[in-house]
Amino acid sequence: AQSVTQPDIHITVSEGASLELRCNYSYGATPYLFWYVQSPGQGLQLLLKYFSGDTLVQGIKGFEAEFKRSQSSFNLRKPSVHWSDAAEYFCAVGAFQGGSEKLVFGKGTKLTVNP
Amino acid sequence: EPEVTQTPSHQVTQMGQEVILRCVPISNHLYFYWYRQILGQKVEFLVSFYNNEISEKSEIFDDQFSVERPDGSNFTLKIRSTKLEDSAMYFCASGGLAYEQYFGPGTRLTVT
Numbered sequence: 286a287q288s289v290t291q292p293d294i295h296i297t298v299s300e301g302a303s304l305e306l307r308c309n310y311s312y313g314a315t316p317y318l319f320w321y322v323q324s325p326g327q328g329l330q331l332l333l334k335y336f337s338g339d340t341l342v343q344g345i346k347g348f349e350a351e352f353k354r355s356q357s358s359f360n361l362r363k364p365s366v367h368w369s370d371a372a373e374y375f376c377a378v379g380a381f382q383g384g385s386e387k388l389v390f391g392k393g394t395k396l397t398v399n400p
Numbered sequence: 401e402p403e404v405t406q407t408p409s410h411q412v413t414q415m416g417q418e419v420i421l422r423c424v425p426i427s428n429h430l431y432f433y434w435y436r437q438i439l440g441q442k443v444e445f446l447v448s449f450y451n452n453e454i455s456e457k458s459e460i461f462d463d464q465f466s467v468e469r470p471d472g473s474n475f476t477l478k479i480r481s482t483k484l485e486d487s488a489m490y491f492c493a494s495g496g497l498a499y500e501q502y503f504g505p506g507t508r509l510t511v512t
Contacts, residue, residue, distance in 0.1 A: 317499055329491065329503035375443065379499055385456055386431065387445035388501060
């Protein structure tokens with residue numbers, strides 16, 4: 286069955302520091318991978334997605350993610366974090382084989398940004 | 401920028417009561433979804449809806465749940481007889497393509 290693991294429940298970084306959030310997935314077919322962000326009281330906002338092609342994908346708000354098939358990973362990065370990036374981040378895999386449309390989510394990583 | 405909206409933001413109900421959670425998807429989208437997140441747990445898929453019918457549902461989506469698109473703009477999730485374990489945040493999502501899903505802010509359902 287498809288699954289997503291986000292090993293870090295909570296990460297704290299200083300404003301201006303670089304950020305990497307880890308995501309590992311398990312899926313038998315070609316994965317469709319997503320990162321969503323949820324600010325308090327807000328919905329899940331799509332940051333970026335990978336379907337195929339270039340393994341380094343750019344998203345909104347200066348985020349990027351790299352797909353590494355050999356490591357079954359899709360880590361999210363940002364070179365310089367802003368205080369407004371404090372939120373919860375969810376990695377998801379599209380379990381789209383056989384006509385399914387569901388997303389399978391990780392448990393999320395909560396990001397705290399110190400001034 | 402168009403967005404998915406959900407009402408109410410918070411619903412409190414007593415066990416055994418029926419609730420209807422409402423969603424207004426993005427206007428030109430064709431694919432509709434419900435997910436839920438029990439506190440401290442993962443966001444879980446409930447159901448997908450396309451062309452006026454359910455295209456897929458999870459094992460969570462039993463006979464107590466139903467979805468409807470009563471008009472051209474709303475998409476609803478009904479829980480017929482709520483249980484304590486139905487307490488969760490319920491997210492609606494819509495997509496113009498099957499592989500892109502845009503989420504609403506959620507409805508927090510509390511069953512007492």
